[in-house]
Amino acid sequence: MSTETKDQAAQAKQDLFAHAKAPINQKLTAEQKIKLYTDMVRIRKFEQAALQSYQKGKMGGFLHLYIGQEATAIGTISLTEENDHIITAYRDHGHALAVGMTMNECMAELFGKFTGCSKGKGGSMHYFAPEKRYWGGHGIVGGQTPLGLGIAYALKYRGLKGCCLCYLGDGAINQGAFHESLNLASLWSIPVIYIIENNRYSMGTSQARSSAYPEAGLASRAEGYNMEWDRIDGSNLYEIRAKVHVAMERARNESRPMILEIDTYRYYGHSIADANHKKYRTKEEIEDYQNNKDPISVYQQILVAEGVLDEDKIKDIDSAAKEEAKASVDFAENSPYPPAQELLTDVYWTTDNPGQHSNQGRMFFNDRLPWDDEYQA
Numbered sequence: 002m003s004t005e006t007k008d009q010a011a012q013a014k015q016d017l018f019a020h021a022k023a024p025i026n027q028k029l030t031a032e033q034k035i036k037l038y039t040d041m042v043r044i045r046k047f048e049q050a051a052l053q054s055y056q057k058g059k060m061g062g063f064l065h066l067y068i069g070q071e072a073t074a075i076g077t078i079s080l081t082e083e084n085d086h087i088i089t090a091y092r093d094h095g096h097a098l099a100v101g102m103t104m105n106e107c108m109a110e111l112f113g114k115f116t117g118c119s120k121g122k123g124g125s126m127h128y129f130a131p132e133k134r135y136w137g138g139h140g141i142v143g144g145q146t147p148l149g150l151g152i153a154y155a156l157k158y159r160g161l162k163g164c165c166l167c168y169l170g171d172g173a174i175n176q177g178a179f180h181e182s183l184n185l186a187s188l189w190s191i192p193v194i195y196i197i198e199n200n201r202y203s204m205g206t207s208q209a210r211s212s213a214y215p216e217a218g219l220a221s222r223a224e225g226y227n228m229e230w231d232r233i234d235g236s237n238l239y240e241i242r243a244k245v246h247v248a249m250e251r252a253r254n255e256s257r258p259m260i261l262e263i264d265t266y267r268y269y270g271h272s273i274a275d276a277n278h279k280k281y282r283t284k285e286e287i288e289d290y291q292n293n294k295d296p297i298s299v300y301q302q303i304l305v306a307e308g309v310l311d312e313d314k315i316k317d318i319d320s321a322a323k324e325e326a327k328a329s330v331d332f333a334e335n336s337p338y339p340p341a342q343e344l345l346t347d348v349y350w351t352t353d354n355p356g357q358h359s360n361q362g363r364m365f366f367n368d369r370l371p372w373d374d375e376y377q378a
Contacts, residue, residue: 017303023243025080031309037079037238038304041071041297043322044095047104050326051094051111055273059334060111062124067095069268072296073198074099076241077166080249084156084163086134088149090170091126092198093138100135102128104329114336121339122347143169143176146195150182153193157256164192164252172203174219175212186258187226194248197262198235204271205281220262228258235265236294239303266290
């Protein structure tokens, strides 16, 4: 090995452990470290099982996989406290499992079954668990950003020490709603943290073709709104935890917003329907990330070096997660579809009143319609 190569290897190892001594990471016990690793593996196995089921025609609609980005959800959500809230976009499976939703309710939702978290009526993009302070996946690009702001505003209004983690993709940063949110977040000093999961591609369009001046960092747009920002290596769970913890403490204690850009990568297309994902990026690019930056492999390498994990434990975790994912597919397969009388429940119906242009409507949350008996007949 040449001296230059040795120096590069030494620097890479130093970078790998640079944030291991951050106070928030030094508090982790061996058991907690293993749980973080296990949770990342569970997300991947769930996604792989979902992909297989989708390819077998078991589910309809879209399927946006999170494979390659697992450290972001696990690293950030592991820092949440009792008054912290979470909201995200349509690539929401990882966040859902990270907040403690079960594989069964998540897989059943993908299958459109009544036992799903949204009674089978939301699908891949609409996981929700309000009791876990998880305000869901949202299918409109950037549509969750003003909602995240509103959640954080409510915390401040009620005098609660907490913050809202609002996740978005790199393609959403050019949406008008996002910039309106940034303006109000800074103007009113709202404890919202916008987390850009930058996987480099907005659907099939590279960042270079969709965002002006990406070299400055997407999060740097915060400067136009007098907000703090930072960039994070999304393959290193310790770095994610170290930097996001600082942002969350600042939001809780000083009620200030922040933008964090986490550099990550998705192994599959924008959704499984994205047949061109190997045309707008090279095979070599995908393999380079998988071989050198995979977040699960990186964290596994760290824990083995720390003496927390060994080969046998790694195999046990992998096997258990795979079995859990397989069982969730069986659960979804054997669950019923929503009954006909559920068709118009849990929806908001707005009356279009010509001439008045009002938004007066009727709420149907868990109500039954007058003609329910006709459905049941």
